Amino acid sequence: DVKVTQSSRYLVKRTGEKVFLECVQDMDHENMFWYRQDPGLGLRLIYFSYDVKMKEKGDIPEGYSVSREKKERFSLILESASTNQTSMYLCASSDADRYSYEQYFGPGTRLTVT
Amino acid sequence: DAKTTQPPSMDCAEGRAANLPCNHSTISGNEYVYWYRQIHSQGPQYIIHGLKNNETNEMASLIITEDRKSSTLILPHATLRDTAVYYCISSPHAGKSTFGDGTTLTVKP
16 A cells, blocks of 8 residues: 655644655655645645656745655755644655556644744 | 536435536546545545546546536445545646545435
8 A cells, every 4th residue: 555654643833933844655656745725725736746856836835845855755844934834734646657647645734833 | 727616515325326526617638537535634535537438446436528527426325434525626647736625525324
């Protein structure tokens, strides 16, 4: 079974702190994604990566950055956390094979910024 | 990616078929229709996808209209464990997609 794990299920940080959310997948997938989920807004794509050291902006990249130094790990960074970044953050991975259409999601990290 | 429209909520009796509609009237020729579901406190789970033809797997069936402007996800014998939020997405490939609010399906005993 594909496993996508996220470093924390719940996280509480203060405004202005630098926050790292880590995601690891064990299926050698090329593609990795970060989403945030908010009531009434659904899941929105923040950043994605198709290869090591490669990243592309999604729909809402402002206030976030990412890092992918190794194939299995994709980190989301909040340089200076703000209260409007309180949300559920979901990581996903998928195979680069054009016939692979399935994304595998992690359990999510619920981040609260106070 | 084309925008999709789903009803916010639906109920279904346990053991009956659950038919979840999705409207994707602006879908383009290279965009697939994907369905995922999210059970409370878990990440979304892939169910099925299709382009033009109807598809079936061990979880569900996907019926896509001939003009591809709408589709229906069918859970043939719904169980209480199928209670979840169901998302319909249209995209040229997995990922790079924005999930809407989906349909909250409640299966009742």
